[in-house]
Amino acid sequence: MQEWLYPMGVVLLGYAVLGLTGFGSALVIVPLLAWQWPLPEVVAMTLLMDVPASAFHSGLNWRQVQWRELRRLLPGLLAGTLLGLWLMQHLQTRWPLLVLGLYVAGVGVNALRPATAHARHPAPLWAGPVGTAIGVVELIFGTAGPLVVAWLSRRLSDVQQVRASIPMIITVAASTVLVGMAWEGRLSSAVLWQRWAVLIGVALLGVWLGHRVAHRVPVPRLRQIICGLLVVSGLMLALRALQ
Structure with missing residues (x-):
């Protein structure tokens, strides 16, 4: 039991963060x-x-999930998954990951600034290229969450709608990656599924706890938490590229 205490604590913390911020x-x-x-x-x-x-x-x-945003991104997600399968064989991922990390951190810093009355939302037409980028990043790096947040935080003005919509898009993106992993035989390990069976209940508990806390946090503070995590996650991606 002692060897499971550390993984359980890490998973509980990680999914409490997801429950609080959506990623x-x-x-x-x-x-x-x-x-x-x-x-x-x-x-x-x-x-x-x-x-x-x-x-x-x-x-x-x-009720707060913005399904229209998922529908707009879905064609790009599928195209990005196929493109990512090709890029994995031909592209050195270090420099694209560095650029992505700096971009995500920059979006987070910009979002922390006071909102201006004339701020414009990007046109829905950009959902195609953004969805493609999300599909590529999720397949190659497994960390498309910051890119999803960067898009939704500019498309939606309600932070609770942003928080609710992020996980549904991540669900679809992660599912496409898992299909690719299963095709390559990377999900056939019995130990992998044993660990999953032990930890999935802890993960769901963490999401529920984070969700309960989120509704007790003032909206401006929640927005600051999400943007701050966006900055940290972008810098972590950049650091991973440099390593």
Whole structure:
């Protein structure tokens, strides 16, 4: 039992963050669990937990999920997944990851600034290229959450709608990646599924706890938390590229 206390604590913390902000579970779980288990197994297990946990989060916030944003992004997500499969064989991922990290951090810093009355939302036409980018990033890096937040935070003015809509988009993106992993045989390990069976209940509990806390946090403070996590996650992506 003692060897499970650390993984359970990490997963509870990671999914409490997801329940609070709508994303960020992998940013907590992957680096901390990689100290104990092999990184490829940690990434695969985190994605397997992300799908039901993110869907559960969306269920808790069903009325605030902006389904039209998912519909706009979906064609690009599918195209990005196919493009990512090709890029994995031909592209060195270090520099694109660095650029992505700096971009995400910049979006977070800009979002922390006081809103102006004439701020414009990007046109829905941009959903195609953005969806493609999300699909590529999720397939290659497994961390498309910050990019999803960067898009939704500019499309939606209601922070609770942003928080509710992020996990549903991540659910779809992560599902496409898992299909690719299953095709390559990376989900066939019995140990992987044993760990998932032990930890998935903890993950769902973390989402519920974070969800309860989120509704006690003032909206301006919640927006600051989400933007601050966006800055941290972008810098972490950039640091991973430099390493």
